Amino acid sequence: MRPARRLLILDDDTELVDAVARHLERHGYSPTRTYMVAEAAAAIDQSVRDALPFQAIVTDLQLPDGDGRAIVRLARERLPSCPVLMMTGSGSISGSVEAIRLGAVTVLEKPVSLETLANELRQAVDDRAELEDGLDAATNAGIIGRSAAIRGVLDALFLAAPTDATILIEGETGTGKELVAKAVHRLSRRSRAPFIPVNCAALPETLVESELFGHLKGAFTGADKSREGRFQQAHRGTLFLDEIGEMPLPLQPKLLRAIQEGEVQPLGSTKAEKVDARVVAATNRKLEQQVAARTFRADLYYRLNVVPLHIPPLRERPEDVAVLAAHFLKPAKRNLTPAAIAALERYAWPGNVREMENLIQRLLVLKPQGDLDLADLPPAVRGAPASSGAPAAALPGQGVDLYAVLGDLEDRLIREALERSGGNRNQAAQSLGIKRTTLVEKLRKMARREGS
Template sequence: MNGKVLLVEDDASIATVIRSALEDEGFAVDRCESIAARDRALASDRYDVMLTDVMLADGDGIASIDSVRAACPQMPLIVLSAQNTLDTAVRASDTGAFEYFPKPFDLDDLVRAVVQAGGSGDKRGEEAEAGDGLPLVGRSQAMQAVYRMITRVLRNDLTVLVLGESGTGKELVAEAIHQLGHRKSGPFVAVNAAAIPADLIESELFGHEKGAFTGAIAQAIGKFEQANGGTLFLDEIGDMPIEAQTRLLRALQSGRIRRVGGRQEIAVDVRIIAATNRDLKPMIAAGQFREDLYYRLNVVPIVLPPLRDRVEDIEALAKHFLGLAAREGLPERRIDRPALALLEQQPWRGNVRELQNAVYRLALMARDDVIDAGTVTAVLGDPAEAVMRGRDDALGAALAAWLGDNAPAHGTLYHRAVSAFERPLFEYALGQTGGNQLRAAKLLGINRNTLRKRLGELQINADSFARAE
């Protein structure tokens, strides 16, 4: 037998599935449905692991955890919850929970965690207090993975690299780690590497002495020293010049910096969180980003999903932004379900940042207290047209990527582009029409004889696209 598990779960169907899976793995499982029954079980028996839901019939399973810790201080705790927000994940982490699983969860992952917990004991450190006003919104499975990674880095100083498209909320992740972690009493200092001229970035990071360069009329304290005792957030790290990367790496390795023009090394105590919307690995191959710096930064990667991969969060985000807009002086608005459905159909290439701007615009432009579908269409346009515009943008990007850095010779661009795109275009049209040349020509908007001539010249066999009846 692997050990004994106490399952505190008031949903009979979920409890049955978990019990069956754990018993198949060799665990003995006792189940109770309330906090009172849990406390009685812990008083009368010894358990190797406890799994607990958060919302139980007689109270909050996390809020009442002190009595569990008093009775069984070393027993690993695994928290299950349908209240799957960042706040719940942090509260679970604050209990010293071995693991947190938002519902619905992967049963194999849960069983694996119980096996690991059963042989580990509870090795978590001191508890951290959860703050209010947490900046991240969303209950999607994609965001649950982010929340769980955040909770794992709150009690340590491991360097974090936040990855994600522009507008996904990378700085909000950094702020959450700082606000909820053990450095929350220290400063949070953010610096955008893409917004600083290349010749000033070292001065910005490390400071400078008076007279270090033209215009340095006084000593200046850099971001590292400003963040001493707290967190330094290095945004758009992929845009940092290679020379500055070398000095940054040295500072990270040694924990010491030297101001530009200075001779004395200064010890600094900072937690580093970096972020980028760029893929750093191709940049490493191209010599644009130091590989050793990449590995120094990428200790704990947190990948933020684009909004298109968490559409189910758009309703919560929109309502959150309407609340923010009202607090900032815009009219108080509500939004109805048809309007939300239109927001969920938008491409949101600018991700959460674009959604926030759109919601603020809707709050300003709406004529009634309730934002309806007509308002969304009038202010933001038809989502289908936005998707088509996105496809046009993607085609332009594909053409730019195909051309690369080598500008075409004067007068050759049209012919080069046609020769590259004509074959796949014709093959696509034939595939859509089952090899019917007349329908393919109509789809393309060209004469059938022109199509037939070009198919012959390109040696494309239309019959090979015919569909089997």
């Protein structure tokens, strides 16, 4: 039998509180009755101290010693996973809007029938449980972060995962595209069936069709037995097509048919086989540009891009760096000093999350004990120039034009980045830790200065 859910009720109408408490006890709740804001706040604090947090709160808006919005605010701080339902008899639209903005899941106009309240409460608790399961699945899959960009990814993921819509995940190498694909699978109704990953870039062009759709015995030289393709292996599950931009152009119509019609034809067979596989694809390329260049079929692109998910590079979400580092350090029970964290947040992370994970593993090997400090980081990460035996620049006695010196340094670094990348502005911008548009604007300014 499931234990009763702990519920806090706050209203200065004692008869209403008693009636709500008695009714909700029959629906599996263990209510705590409070009649003043201060009393409810003390109960919340006590529940946190006792490690027996409330699992739902029902509060009135207006009370003798304050209003219920204070409880909404306190619950968000102390009990972030606890849904708060607000009741109001004042008809205050501004108060209701403010309560929702602060985190109340709904505002109910008094008088509220006890059955309506029970239904609203059950829905709020169930929704919060689903959200927590989703967050746990995302965290377990390695999707870590508190930035608005990652929250946007998770919001879209939670909406799309329960459906059968195809998903196209875009992001640079190392951003965690396969982790997102696995989270989609875990949160879908197909989670008990197989998750089948395929790296399209790793397959020889001559074997891609056989690998995806299977073959019969004798279909080609070396086919000594029949073999299922990845679509068949993913039946009722999820097929993850990584690096989809590498898919050979001649095979793309067959892939499109398999996705649209839900059927594949193994090599050597004259009959199509029905398959039920949800397709999630990923790429670190700009497929729209490939479509324009006619190296990727437009119809396949539109079929894959039903739900687009863009994973932002780590350099665009520095607020996630400390959270990710703590996640990778957690198994070793180690910490970074504030100076080390600040350096990690300044670093451009060209290899994204994968680079950070590898760096943390290396640091743990090289320093088996104690906190990891700024001096433990590689020179490129901590921002110190690599030692070359040359003396550090000194300030001349007559002083310098700082802006001119910094401008010259910036021009020199931009030229070096372009030389290293062979003129590729995307790569040059990445190595400099700036956006491509920023690099283009700086190049324009350089050209104007040199022209004058």
